[in-house]
Amino acid sequence: MPGNTFGLLFRVTTFGESHGPALGAIIDGCPPGLPLEESYIQEELDKRRPGKAPGESPRKEPDRVSILSGVFEGKTTGMPITLVIYNKDAKPSAYETLKELFRPGHGDCTYLWKYGLRDWRGGGRSSGRETVARVAAGAVAKKLLESWGIEVLAYTIALGGVRAQKRDYSVIYKNRLFCPDLQAAEKMEERIKEVRAKGDSVGGIVEIVARGVPAGLGEPVFDKLDAELAKALMSIGAVKGVEIGAGFAAAEMLGSEHNDEIIPEGFKTNNAGGILAGISNGDEIICRVAVKPIPSISKEQETITVRKTPTRIKVGGRHDASAIPRIVPVCQAMVRLVLADHLLRQLSLASFTKWKKYPFGK
């Protein structure tokens, strides 16, 4: 029945409910000697904080992180690192009306059916707010990956049907939607406004790219790097699909098109998304996730009460019109957690092999 832990060597356990006292994470297995300060983690948390974009929830959470253990004199000690974020703006009373109802598209019903009771305050642990702990933990993974020159980017490539036409990484943090195409970003903002005005919500697609990843990460056969990425990303509430490299497009390609030919300088293409037979090949790792529209909408919908009486519902409250952009740093964090874990796994192995870290240079 446990399920709140991720990773084998870089092992993260998260906790906390949307309207409980606090959320947080323990990282067990972070190597010692990494410089780590609260401000560094805070920076990542700030990226997923609500209240910036037009479609976002008005809930005001400063989301200040505190380190409770595992850091001494500014460095990690190898002991469990505990990160806590106290809830400040919890308004559980706002959810009283939802206590007896199942919101369509939400886990209200499945939590109740599974557990026999549920924390109905804002979805409890099934709330998107849970992801704040992932981002905090991901920041620690980021620190570890930096020491290896590994960088993970995440950005929006589609929202409400609008698609980014280019990948200009330099503008990702210059627009609220983390879109690598400023023109597309503008259209996306309009789309959000439009949809929000109708009391509706929209989905989108996030792409995550990892650069500088050495070859050799990932394990045969079940713990393939792509399998772990798929789990990590699909475990984010709003994600309904994950693809690696060419992804679903591969289903329509010929072998001769899809295969990445190899020349002495490296791979000619990257349909593999940087992973061959579950092991990183030194190329960029590329994933994409499909994000569903946020289920909390103020448009009226049919539903039932916990006693199966039919009724109608309009979800008010402080909700975003899209999980994007807030989900973007979450995807980034999850990919970091996977890479940190598999980097540590590979380091244990490396002392027995002549590890070709960057077969074609870095």
Added chain:
Amino acid sequence: MPGNTFGLLFRVTTFGESHGPALGAIIDGCPPGLPLEESYIQEELDKRRPGKAPGESPRKEPDRVSILSGVFEGKTTGMPITLVIYNKDAKPSAYETLKELFRPGHGDCTYLWKYGLRDWRGGGRSSGRETVARVAAGAVAKKLLESWGIEVLAYTIALGGVRAQKRDYSVIYKNRLFCPDLQAAEKMEERIKEVRAKGDSVGGIVEIVARGVPAGLGEPVFDKLDAELAKALMSIGAVKGVEIGAGFAAAEMLGSEHNDEIIPEGFKTNNAGGILAGISNGDEIICRVAVKPIPSISKEQETITVRKTPTRIKVGGRHDASAIPRIVPVCQAMVRLVLADHLLRQLSLASFTKWKKYPFGK
């Protein structure tokens, strides 16, 4: 560095190489008292056996399974169940020429870079042949699920650009491609022939549906049922994408379209694919996977030797033109493994709750 084990309570470890002495699986955690015979497992294995369809490898492997432990007087005992399939038609010499080369799209390079050496005989453990052990283990999971009335279907819905137009489950086993649309199946067969003639290969899409799954399977937050399915399916060598329910289409939907409204009889639609907040909702579970074209093609491609000398390659040998249909029973097996594991997890919990197994009847 280990990575060959799957599952928490219904725990499967597989082993074996394409041209080694044997492949197989141990299942640790199968409940006692289930009737189990070799013939039952054999039936599942026969579904992925080569040599039936036109595009398939001519390698002749009877794939006979032997049970080495865990079964007594025709019943499981609760002890580890060991299944072995001995390789009979291994021709490692056929691979001598590939010893010094990296085949594009294969794990040849990543295995060598990671491990410093590799079993070059037919890809060793990175071969598709590895999946025979998954299917054998999946058959044991099938037996467990049957006792709960859970059924898992898997079938081809696209191949080489041809798409099934309907879901007629009654014909799945009436065509070699496991396609639920006989007309589409014919076109797919033609497509394979055509592509094979050109020394090329094609990809496709497999859909997996689980029926009769009780509500309540899956754990917050990382071990969500969909996250586990994503990992299970993405861990299959040829899979490049996984989606649940509406999947990537959800990215273009409005909340009001995507949300499955609820009425006293159940969910009006199933965009969720039977999973809400990571927990099964009693509806059908629906997954789809993108299968890449098989990388072993006889068309000439650029590649390099293990010493980085550029060269050209035509992969001969006994290869299929598509991972479909052989991957279909493998997908089915992986979904069974996930459900068996999460059923056992939920059973532990159930004694503490008033478990609503089938909230809307079954």
Added chain:
Amino acid sequence: MPGNTFGLLFRVTTFGESHGPALGAIIDGCPPGLPLEESYIQEELDKRRPGKAPGESPRKEPDRVSILSGVFEGKTTGMPITLVIYNKDAKPSAYETLKELFRPGHGDCTYLWKYGLRDWRGGGRSSGRETVARVAAGAVAKKLLESWGIEVLAYTIALGGVRAQKRDYSVIYKNRLFCPDLQAAEKMEERIKEVRAKGDSVGGIVEIVARGVPAGLGEPVFDKLDAELAKALMSIGAVKGVEIGAGFAAAEMLGSEHNDEIIPEGFKTNNAGGILAGISNGDEIICRVAVKPIPSISKEQETITVRKTPTRIKVGGRHDASAIPRIVPVCQAMVRLVLADHLLRQLSLASFTKWKKYPFGK
């Protein structure tokens, strides 16, 4: 590298350093619906609090526990339960003098050699203070076990050479040493005073008995119930030996003496300590642990500095003269954690068997 998690289904992760901001535990996998309040956990914590007995450390820690997650309206929800105890009386400066030294019998040297740095404030995570988190987590396990009528007792049977002559459970909480023999307890107290006066410390033996444990807990072959108990108890810093039932005495017995004969009413003796072939047999589970004398003594000892210069050391500070009685509730907690975990494991299995819970009645 992680190692701060215990249990498969009732999974506890602890964190925190002796003089850091806080210590605590997350329990992932606690079933829902159990009534749980801070005061209930507090009661257990109070049992290991210093400042009561003559030989105990004068450090004044109220050890107030806060529940940060997993409890709603007074009941567990099935979500991770986070327990935090903030350090109030941390005086790291008292340890400045020990910064460059290795205290004999302590982990100072091994932590430094392993991690390359260490939190020298009172031993950091290697401090006995770490066990406060175990006791807090054990209190949650206690609640779970109570719902099954399982009770775990722990008490001192030897200290500094003085041995309890009887097992009068009714007096365990009537003396500061948790001794089931009041006369022996008095002698033990004298022994502590005597030893403390000399700047020395003493060891002892703690016995733990679990009553009402159903038959069937424990798994073949590595996760035997006794193996898990051995790990759980040996993981407590001061423990140097663990035995089950007859324990080391069994080494000198004949088979005909050691075997517990069976009659229709039950086992005639209990040399097995309630466990046969790693599985509980419905009888009382009996373990004993050897507790070493506390290494922090004010008697002068030889040691070296971190740079290997020889020196002499007298450990001052706020130290107990014996790990007993404080270790008693810790042993109790660890046995509870093992039983809670294996009870949940067995419950998953039980739905497939005709489980004989109490073969001879309870």
Added chain:
Amino acid sequence: MPGNTFGLLFRVTTFGESHGPALGAIIDGCPPGLPLEESYIQEELDKRRPGKAPGESPRKEPDRVSILSGVFEGKTTGMPITLVIYNKDAKPSAYETLKELFRPGHGDCTYLWKYGLRDWRGGGRSSGRETVARVAAGAVAKKLLESWGIEVLAYTIALGGVRAQKRDYSVIYKNRLFCPDLQAAEKMEERIKEVRAKGDSVGGIVEIVARGVPAGLGEPVFDKLDAELAKALMSIGAVKGVEIGAGFAAAEMLGSEHNDEIIPEGFKTNNAGGILAGISNGDEIICRVAVKPIPSISKEQETITVRKTPTRIKVGGRHDASAIPRIVPVCQAMVRLVLADHLLRQLSLASFTKWKKYPFGK
């Protein structure tokens, strides 16, 4: 419910029943590049083979091991290594009479109560024969440890009340009981004969010493090296107690006696048994286990049938009079598994620290 896997990184799963088709082990996580041949493993297996000493079972099992996977051209490949030992001399019919009875001291009753059915052929999986798989797996660990200069010795220090008076390692393999004191060995042999003549059996004590172990193995706080050793050793069927270093004697020592003082050349004594705060300190690791007398005796005992009818039993069959010497290589194997696992764990960490492997030289 699974429990047949041991280790985090060097992960061993065993399978098989006493009178089933085969026993064996899979090792997932063995590093690549280690030379490994069947004959090397066979050598270890031969040490626990019956039929040599007077008190031993007359069952004739050649115990030939076959490697089914994970080795290529004489070297490990990093893939799962599967070892199988086929049963040749299984005579299940000899156990027909025990089908309806519970043998005192055996797992017959607990297996039946837990699983609802049992493989009654020679105890099925609860048989001591299960340990053949541990020894096979331990041989692979031995190979890994050798590459680090780590050596594990195991020997008998007590049997039936006779104690070894010295530790002359050079004679361990010069007597059938693996005793480091030839005179004591003779007395032990006499003791066995004497006891066997009476249809009884005896217990004893085995000591295990690991030399050349680098400092730094073991993890705080639950996965301490001593905790893992305790679990590993207690998981052996006949073991009832485990101690490290001074062990139970520590309970009667003063701190000033027990503490190992440190001088620039190393530790002056080794009461710690080479482990401080759960982490190896570079000194010899010392464990001792209490072995109970074998429960299968031909002396008549009271017992009940599966239906609780009282009856009397004399266990005939092919049984040893003591688990010693056969358990000695099993203890050795288990300690090797623990060290191999923790060596790999530490290697992952080591790239982040200035690891002081042998702080006082080796």
